[in-house]
Amino acid sequence: MTFAFCLLIIIAFMMIRPESHLLVSCADSGAPLFVHPMQEGDVFEILYIHSVNQSPVTEFFIIRRGQIYLTAMEFDGFGAGVPAEVGEGQELIRLPDGGMRLEGLDKWMDELVYLVSSHELHIAGDVIPLSELAGEGVPLRFGFNA
DSSP states (O other), X not given: OOHHHHHHHHHHXXXXXXXXXXXXXXXXXXXXEEEEEOOTXXXXXXXXXXXXXXXXXXXXXXXXXXXXXEEEEEXXXXXXXXXXXXXXXXXXXXXXXXXXXXXXXXXXXXXXXXXXXXXXXXXXXXXXXXXXXHOTTOEEXXXXXX
């Protein structure tokens, strides 16, 4: 069976069996590319090399109230594309490797789209290189279906 056919079977099964899931789809066409069962309180991470300062960034997400929330970020230094200040209710933690972790973000991600380059999805112990789902330069949309 082809990958597309297998994915259609998975999606059809999920529609019959009401289960919440994270869905990664092509932002341009809406075509589903990756589906993973998730529920309230489950977490995932997106790791990538920042396109401007060429340093690693990790973004931490949680499923809360049926939505995706950004809870924390790890990065090497302040600059374009990373937080420039610590907001109310947030905490900046210095990491042993010299990096920083900003916690307490609690930001609802109304729309979560990445233009794929070095991005990896870390979920339930698995590492999924996003470029293997759609190729580099393709915008991918992350959504949660409760």
